[in-house]
Amino acid sequence: AQSVTQPDIHITVSEGASLELRCNYSYGATPYLFWYVQSPGQGLQLLLKYFSGDTLVQGIKGFEAEFKRSQSSFNLRKPSVHWSDAAEYFCAVGPSGNTGKLIFGQGTTLQVKP
């Protein structure tokens, strides 16, 4: 069965420090992979996505992610975190079945220390 695991429920980093959020997936074929961010009280916004091609993808707000097929991972990175990056981050994989359904991980809460 398809699944997504985000091993870190909560991460705290200092402002200006680098960030890496982990995402591991289980999928039978080449997956489509996504990272979404949810700010408090808001809906989810797409940060970046991987469909095919270059395994290092760039997204908005200075984020990037690298698809590693051998490790079934799609980790999200940012070289220097800003206080406004504090939010909930979700990794997602799809499609599931023939419906285009996305399966989300349980999320990682990012706290940024001044």
Add this chain to the structure above:
Amino acid sequence: DTAVSQTPKYLVTQMGNDKSIKCEQNLGHDTMYWYKQDSKKFLKIMFSYNNKELIINETVPNRFSPKSPDKAHLNLHINSLELGDSAVYFCASSHTFTLGPGELFFGEGSRLTVL
């Protein structure tokens, strides 16, 4: 100009009541979704409609009934509300799923509290 809008944003009601949440998108997408986010922030799909046709119906109690009057609208009606229905409900839309999963555009969520 909000892309995916849902109303109401907050809903507090008593057990046993019936309530509805409405969703509209102005992105020209033909696929719309309802997701439920529980207290642990876990997101789970409930329903999906493509061009007004139901294509995803997860294991959801039949007290939940979606309705899509046209491809720009997807409403969620909940009968006989229970405490466990308390959650944030997100509406989302995307281009047709037959092209592969595209970006989901989410509404801001409707926080339902059942007392």
